[in-house]
Amino acid sequence: MRHLVVPAAVIAGALALTGCGGSGDAKAELSVSASYMPQPVTGEMAAGYFTVANKGGEKDELTSVTSDAAGSVTMHETVGQSMEEVKSLDVPAHGQLVFKSGGNHLMFEKLKRKPKQGEKVTVELHFAKSDPITVEMPVESATYNPATGH
Numbered sequence: 001m002r003h004l005v006v007p008a009a010v011i012a013g014a015l016a017l018t019g020c021g022g023s024g025d026a027k028a029e030l031s032v033s034a035s036y037m038p039q040p041v042t043g044e045m046a047a048g049y050f051t052v053a054n055k056g057g058e059k060d061e062l063t064s065v066t067s068d069a070a071g072s073v074t075m076h077e078t079v080g081q082s083m084e085e086v087k088s089l090d091v092p093a094h095g096q097l098v099f100k101s102g103g104n105h106l107m108f109e110k111l112k113r114k115p116k117q118g119e120k121v122t123v124e125l126h127f128a129k130s131d132p133i134t135v136e137m138p139v140e141s142a143t144y145n146p147a148t149g150h
Contacts, residue, residue, distance in 0.1 A: 031055070046115060047108070
């Protein structure tokens, strides 16, 4: 009888652990809004802004951004008066990651052509856990100030 107790305990423990594995609500549920690029002043570089919302119960990380419009796209955060390039930014569970003037932002470097107001620039956001999200970023006037405050 003793031999049956150990396997039964192992099976019960394995079933309990299976029940603790993440359910569907725990994963990140990402969406992007309020994207725009101010029309660049020069033809070499531009900035980009948007908001990534996460309605899910697990955090994710924005790890890179790509675009056919530029040789490279880097992510920056503003700390005090200085801009620092970062390799990733957290998208908190039940929260958002905001890119806005004076804060987190994208830098499009080595532009292949100068985007003009009224056009759209396609970007692809890459995350640590979630699938990439493609965004059509409208080019706005250089002095654009969205109503959302971004």
